Amino acid sequence: MPKTFFDTLRSIVQEVNQAPDLRTALEITVTRVHERLGADAVSVYFWDEDHRELVLMATRGLPAESVGRVRLRPGQSLVGLVLERAEPVNLENAADHPRYQHIPEAGEEPFHAFLGVPIIQHGRVVGVLVVRQYATRRFDREEETFVLTLASQLAGAVLQAAAGGGVNDQRAPDRPRTRSLRGVPGAPGLALGRAFVAITPTALESVPDHPVDAAVAEAEIGRFRHAVTVVVEEMRALSQRLQARLSERDRALFDAYLLMLSDEGLVEETVRRIRAGNWAPGAWRETILAHVHAFEAMEDPYLRERAADIRDLGQRVLASLLEEEGEISLPEGPLILVGEEVMASQLAEIPADQLVGVVSARGSAASHLAILAHALGIPAVMGVEELPVARLEGRRLAIDGYQGRVYVDPADAVLEEFERLLREERELESTLAELGQLPSETPDGHSVPLYVNTGLLADITPSLRSGAEGIGLYRTEIPFLIRSGFPTEEEQVDIYRQVLEAFAPRPVVIRTLDVGGDKPLPYFPIEEENPFLGWRGIRLMLDHPELFLVQLRAILRANGGLGNAKIMLPMVKDPGELRAARRLLHQAWQELREEGHRVPLPELGVMVEVPSLVYLLERIVPDVAFLSIGTNDLTQYLLAVDRNNRHVAELFDGFHPAVLAALERILETARSAGRPVSVCGELAGDPMAALLLLGLGVSSLSMNAGSVPRVKWVVRSFTRDEARAIARRALQAEDGAGVRAVLTEALEARGLGGLVRAGK
Ligand code: PEP
Ligand code: MG
Numbered sequence: 001m002p003k004t005f006f007d008t009l010r011s012i013v014q015e016v017n018q019a020p021d022l023r024t025a026l027e028i029t030v031t032r033v034h035e036r037l038g039a040d041a042v043s044v045y046f047w048d049e050d051h052r053e054l055v056l057m058a059t060r061g062l063p064a065e066s067v068g069r070v071r072l073r074p075g076q077s078l079v080g081l082v083l084e085r086a087e088p089v090n091l092e093n094a095a096d097h098p099r100y101q102h103i104p105e106a107g108e109e110p111f112h113a114f115l116g117v118p119i120i121q122h123g124r125v126v127g128v129l130v131v132r133q134y135a136t137r138r139f140d141r142e143e144e145t146f147v148l149t150l151a152s153q154l155a156g157a158v159l160q161a162a163a164g165g166g167v168n169d170q171r172a173p174d175r176p177r178t179r180s181l182r183g184v185p186g187a188p189g190l191a192l193g194r195a196f197v198a199i200t201p202t203a204l205e206s207v208p209d210h211p212v213d214a215a216v217a218e219a220e221i222g223r224f225r226h227a228v229t230v231v232v233e234e235m236r237a238l239s240q241r242l243q244a245r246l247s248e249r250d251r252a253l254f255d256a257y258l259l260m261l262s263d264e265g266l267v268e269e270t271v272r273r274i275r276a277g278n279w280a281p282g283a284w285r286e287t288i289l290a291h292v293h294a295f296e297a298m299e300d301p302y303l304r305e306r307a308a309d310i311r312d313l314g315q316r317v318l319a320s321l322l323e324e325e326g327e328i329s330l331p332e333g334p335l336i337l338v339g340e341e342v343m344a345s346q347l348a349e350i351p352a353d354q355l356v357g358v359v360s361a362r363g364s365a366a367s368h369l370a371i372l373a374h375a376l377g378i379p380a381v382m383g384v385e386e387l388p389v390a391r392l393e394g395r396r397l398a399i400d401g402y403q404g405r406v407y408v409d410p411a412d413a414v415l416e417e418f419e420r421l422l423r424e425e426r427e428l429e430s431t432l433a434e435l436g437q438l439p440s441e442t443p444d445g446h447s448v449p450l451y452v453n454t455g456l457l458a459d460i461t462p463s464l465r466s467g468a469e470g471i472g473l474y475r476t477e478i479p480f481l482i483r484s485g486f487p488t489e490e491e492q493v494d495i496y497r498q499v500l501e502a503f504a505p506r507p508v509v510i511r512t513l514d515v516g517g518d519k520p521l522p523y524f525p526i527e528e529e530n531p532f533l534g535w536r537g538i539r540l541m542l543d544h545p546e547l548f549l550v551q552l553r554a555i556l557r558a559n560g561g562l563g564n565a566k567i568m569l570p571m572v573k574d575p576g577e578l579r580a581a582r583r584l585l586h587q588a589w590q591e592l593r594e595e596g597h598r599v600p601l602p603e604l605g606v607m608v609e610v611p612s613l614v615y616l617l618e619r620i621v622p623d624v625a626f627l628s629i630g631t632n633d634l635t636q637y638l639l640a641v642d643r644n645n646r647h648v649a650e651l652f653d654g655f656h657p658a659v660l661a662a663l664e665r666i667l668e669t670a671r672s673a674g675r676p677v678s679v680c681g682e683l684a685g686d687p688m689a690a691l692l693l694l695g696l697g698v699s700s701l702s703m704n705a706g707s708v709p710r711v712k713w714v715v716r717s718f719t720r721d722e723a724r725a726i727a728r729r730a731l732q733a734e735d736g737a738g739v740r741a742v743l744t745e746a747l748e749a750r751g752l753g754g755l756v757r758a759g760k
Contacts, residue, residue: 005142005145005146007299008032008036008146009146009149009150009153010296010297011297012028012029012032012033012036012150012154013150013153013154014293014296014297015028015032015293015297016028016029016154017293018289018290018293022057023058026044026057026058027058029042029044029058029129029150029154030042030043030044030058030059030060031060033060033129033131033147033150034060034061036146037131037143037146037147039061039131039132039133040061040110040111040132040133040134041059041060041061041062041111041130041131041132041133042059042060042061042129042130042131042132043056043058043059043060043061043062043129043130043132044056044057044058044059044119044127044128044129044130045057045070045072045079045127045128045130046126046127047083047125047126047127048071051071052073052074053071053072053073053074054071054072054073054074054079054080054083054127054128055068055070055071056068056069056070056071057127061132070103072103076101077099077100077101077103078091078094078097078099078100078101078114078116079116079128079130080099081099081116082116082117082118082125082128082130083118083125083128085118086118086120086125087118088115088116088117088118088144088147088148089114089115089116090114090115090138090139090144091113091114091115091138092112092113092136092137092138093112093113093136094111094112094113094114094132095112110134111132111133111134112133112134112135112136112137113132113133113134113135113136113137113138113139114130114131114132115130115131115132115139115143115144115147116128116129116130116131117129117130117144117147117148117151118151119151119152119154119155120151120152120155121155121156121159121385122385122650126155126159127155129147129150129151129154131143131147156385156386159385159386180405180406180407181384181386181387181405181406181407181408182384182385182386182404182405183359183381183382183383183384183385183387183404183405183406183649184364184365184381184382184383184404184649184650184652185365185380185381185382185401185402185403185404186358186360186363186364186365186367186369186370186373186374186379186380186381186382186401186404187358187365187370187373187374187378187379187380187401188374188379188401188402188756189357189377189378189379189401189402189425190379190398190399190400190401190402190418190421190422190425190758191334191336191356191357191378191379191397191398191399191401192334192356192396192397192398192415192418192419192422193333193334193335193336193356193357193396193397194331194333194334194335194336194394194395194396194397195335195336195338195359195392195393195394195395195396195397196330196331196335196336196337196338196350196393197338197339197389197390197392197393198337198338198339198342198343198346198349199281199322199339200339200340200341200343201315201318201319201322202315202319203340203341204285204288204289204311204314204315204318205285205289205340205389205390206339206340206341206389206390207281207282207284207285207318207390208282208389208390208391208392208393209278209279209282209390209391209393210278210279210281210282210393210394211277211278211279211394212274212277212278212279213277214275216279217274217275217277220274220279220280220283221271221274221275221280223280223321223324224267224270224271224274224280224283224284224321225267225271226324227280227317227320227321227323227324228261228267228317228320230320231261231313231316231317231320232258232261232262234316234320235254235257235258235261235316236258238254239254239255239258256309257309257313260310260313261313261317266287266288266291269287270283270284270286270287271283273286273287280321281318281321281322282390284314284317284318284321285314285318285390288310288311288313288314289314291307291310292307292310292311292314293307295307295310330350330351330354331394332354333354334354334356335350335354335355335356336356336357336358336359336397336399337349337350337355337357337358337359338358338359338360338387338389338392338397339359339360339361339389340360340361340362340387340389341360341361341362341363342358342359342360342363342369343369344368344369344372347369347372347373347376352376355376355378356378356379357378357379357380357381357397357399357401358373358378358379358380358381359380359381359382359384359387359397359399359406360380360381360382360383360384360387361383361384361385361387361389361646362382362383362644362645362646363382363383363644363646363649364382364383364643364644364645364646364649364652365382365652365682366632366635366636366643366644366652366681366682367382367518367643367644368518368519369382370382370682371453371682371704374682374685374704374706374707375453375454375456375704375705375706376706377705377706379399379400379401380401381399381400381401381404381405381406382404382646382649383404383646383649383650384404384406384646385646385647387406392408395408395409396408396409396410397410398410398414398415398418400758402756402757402758403757403758420759421758421759424754424758424759424760425754425758425759425760427760428754428755428760431713432709432710432713433709435467435709435712435713435716436467436709437467438467438712438716440467440469440711440712440715440716441715441716442694442715442716442718442719442720442723443716443717443718443719444719444720444721446719446720448694448698448699448700448701448715449469449470449699449700449701450467450468450469450700450701450702450703450708450711450712450715451468451469451470451471451472451473451507451509451678451680451700451701451702451703452466452468452470452471452472452473452702452703452704452705452708453471453472453473453474453475453680453702453703453704454471454473454474454475454499454705455474455475455476455477455478455479456478460498460499460502460503462705462706463705464502464503465705466705466706466708466709467708467709467712468705468708469506469507470503470506470507470508470509470564471499471503471506471507471508471509471702472509472628472678472680472700472701472702472703473509473511473568473628473680473702474499474508474509474510474511475511475514476496476510476511476512476513476514476551477513477514477515477519477521479492479495480513480515480521481515481519481521481522483523484522484523485523486521486523486524486547486550488550489550489553489554489557492550492551492554492555492558493554493557493558494558495558496510496554496555496558496559496565497558500558500559500562500564500565501562503564504562504564505562505563505564506564507564507565507566508564508565508566509566509567509568509605509628509680509702510555510565510566510567510568511568511569511570511607512538512541512548512551512552512555512567512568512569512570512581513537513540513541513547513548513551514536514537514570514571515536515537515540516531516534516535516536516537516539516540517531517532517534517536517537518531518532518643518644519536532636532642532643536571537569537570537571537572538569538570538571538572538577538581539571539577541581542577542580542581542584545584548581548584549584549587549588552567552584552585552588552589553588553591553592555567555602556588556589556592556597556599556601556602557592557597557599559599559600559602560597560598560599560600563600563602565602566602566603566604566605566625566626567585567602567603567604567605568604568605568606568607568626568628569581569604569605569606569607570607570609570630571607571609571610571633572606572607572610572613572620573610573612573613574612574613574616574620575616575619575620575623578606578620578623578624581604582604582623585601585604586601589601603625603626604624604625605624605625605626605627605628606620606624606627606628607627607628607629607630607680608627608628608629608630608634608666609629609630609631609632609633609634609637609681610633610634610637611634611637611638611662614634614662614665614666617665617666617669617670618669618673621669621670621673621675622673624675625675626675626676626677626678627666627670627675627676627677627678628677628678628679628680628702629663629666629677629678629679629680629681630680630681631654631659631663631679631681631682631683631684632681632682633681634659634662634681635652635653635654635656635659635681635683636652638656638658638659638662639651639652639653639656639658639659653736654681654682654683654686654689654736655688655689655692655736655739655740656735656736657731657733657734657735657736657739660692660730660731660739661731663679663693663696664696664731667696667697667698671697676699676700677698677699678698678699678700678701678702679693679698679701679702680701680702680703682703684701684702684703684707684711685701685703685704685706685707685710685711686707686756687707687710687711687713687714687747687752687755687756688740688743688744688747688756689743690711690714690715691714691718691723691726691727691743691746691747692723692726692727692730692739692743694714694715694718694720694723694727695720695723695724695725695726695727695728695730696727697724710755713752713755714747714752714755717750717752718746718750726742726743726746729742730742730743744756744757
């Protein structure tokens with residue numbers, strides 16, 4: 001039976017996915033399309049942003065020497081037309097088209113039929129795939145669909161191969177250049193260092209290659225064989241335990257796994273790869289993925305399914321391998337932690353004095369990883385979709401956390417520029433340090449206290465040193481997350497007491513447990529389709545009063561004799577939830593009094609982060625002492641953009657006019673009711689946003705300790721009236737970019753531009 005278009009598509013994409021570099025990825029593309037369509041020429045052009053040209057990258061049918069030489073301006077030629085229109089161009093006879101241009105070195109003359117389709121990623125045309133034929137004919141619908149679908153699936157794979165290497169030599173041998181990978185800003189700052197890849201134990205693709213010498217290779221082989229034995233034993237035990245409950249068919253799966261591991265095939269193949277100079281996890285990844293891809297490309301649907309089994313087996317051995325310490329030691333010098341999905345806990349794997357930056361393929365500025373990086377004062381770039389994680393270990397990286405850019409193996413010119421900017425950054429830091437203990441007030445004497453967001457006891461000293469006037473958001477889930485079970489009331493009293501004492505008499509806003517969403521507790525698993533719309537924050541606590549009451553009692557007890565605690569409720573969506581929570585707070589207080597504790601009842605406030613509350617605010621303000629806007633979740637829910645989803649990371653925009661309209665409404669409602677409003681989402685620590693929020697009339701701002709001096713500089717540089725006028729202009733902008741332009745211009749005009757871009 002002839003292969004269907006769909007089958008061919010799938011196997012081409014599989015092959016390209018496995019390609020070790022860009023050259024191979026493109027060769028596979030043009031060769032396979034050439035074979036499948038019986039076309040006379042197939043070519044791929046890439047858009048070179050630096051030179052603003054389309055470059056011929058690979059071809060089958062055009063003269064081989066034109067690769068890298070043929071460079072087209074966008075307004076030139078039919079290929080340029082595909083780029084401009086971002087849609088397919090299908091012509092019977094190319095020469096009849098007014099945009100046809102004869103380019104001698106392209107060797108195009110003999111062709112008539114022309115089909116060009118754009119290669120698009122994130123709405124941007126990054127290249128063009130062109131199929132040509134001698135005959136004068138129109139490519140039919142099926143052919144057009146085939147090429148279009150292939151191009152749409154290839155973009156990611158091809159760009160990843162490009163980022164992994166080869167792009168510099170392949171694209172323009174005569175013009176050395178450094179390609180930057182686009183992500184989104186996670187935490188501000190610049191960094192230079194070597195990549196250190198964080199492995200996600202559940203994702204084979206995240207395992208990097210790591211060169212080893214012969215001596216280490218032997219140790220790695222021993223480690224690998226041991227990991228295999230452990231898994232074999234586990235499988236045997238599991239199969240035995242489940243014997244009575246499993247059907248024969250299901251048991252066959254275990255037998256198949258055992259067979260795969262006892263058969264020397266997978267094991268010996270991996271040992272060979274280790275001997276060839278890769279460490280055990282990297283060699284295992286190569287072996288397993290090669291088999292997975294081979295099975296996935298099979299036509300028989302039953303055999304295709306086996307790919308998932310091999311992957312599962314691969315993951316089990318990987319996990320066992322990672323549990324044992326290998327002989328691979330941490331490289332020296334500054335390191336940038338890189339990964340498919342870097343976990344906040346992995347930051348701790350690198351000594352603080354070596355960790356200079358973070359890059360994650362997933363996530364956005366509002367992910368907890370970015371928040372933590374920000375708190376630690378290290379730049380982070382998030383949502384870098386094209387990140388070729390497996391090929392980055394040990395490579396030199398330059399990252400720009402302001403713009404969200406990553407440069408792999410930067411050219412000398414880029415390095416020099418980074419070094420200059422880093423020097424300027426250090427100068428800026430010393431200017432900021434001088435602001436230290438000065439009050440956060442506008443030149444016309446209006447005080448806007450700055451508080452810190454924290455959740456780590458380790459953060460107390462930097463928070464105190466930052467010159468903050470208290471804690472505006474104490475995330476209690478953090479001490480819960482780093483334990484293996486719910487902390488007892490006594491343990492909680494202990495933790496909260498340390499924070500309250502360290503800051504007394506300055507206020508500490510303790511937020512009640514906000515788990516769920518992207519912060520599940522390891523010991524309280526919740527299975528949900530849509531965790532961000534699910535059981536999180538106050539909802540979970542109201543359904544588990546036994547947990548909530550323990551926490552409330554602990555806060556009240558820790559506050560005894562100090563009186564600087566305030567309590568804040570996360571994720572409140574309506575007055576009913578506030579009432580229910582207040583009832584429990586009173587119950588806890590009453591119980592303590594009955595037990596003889598003479599403790600004050602702290603002020604109660606709510607976070608405004610669920611959009612429904614924005615519309616019910618009038619009903620809630622009389623009953624709360626304060627409000628704090630959680631712009632991370634508010635933005636996510638208002639714009640319907642998951643704060644951790646890399647596909648929409650660029651859409652996550654706290655400056656979106658809808659977010660600003662909500663902020664304006666909240667601030668206005670609270671002002672009429674005489675209630676103070678703080679902002680404790682990431683926006684508060686952004687100097688641009690701080691200027692805007694100042695103009696909109698916030699009472700205070702709460703941010704990571706590292707942002708306090710920057711924001712203080714903004715507060716001390718603009719009078720309230722000036723800020724108000726700037727905010728009015730920003731509110732009129734059409735989109736987030738327009739809002740940023742107004743705010744950046746205002747900061748630059750005051751000499752504060754260094755706060756929002758690299759340099760002074
Ligand atoms: C927010 O949502 O803006 C916020 C401050 O809370 P978290 O980031 O912890 O959800
Ligand atoms: Mg939140």
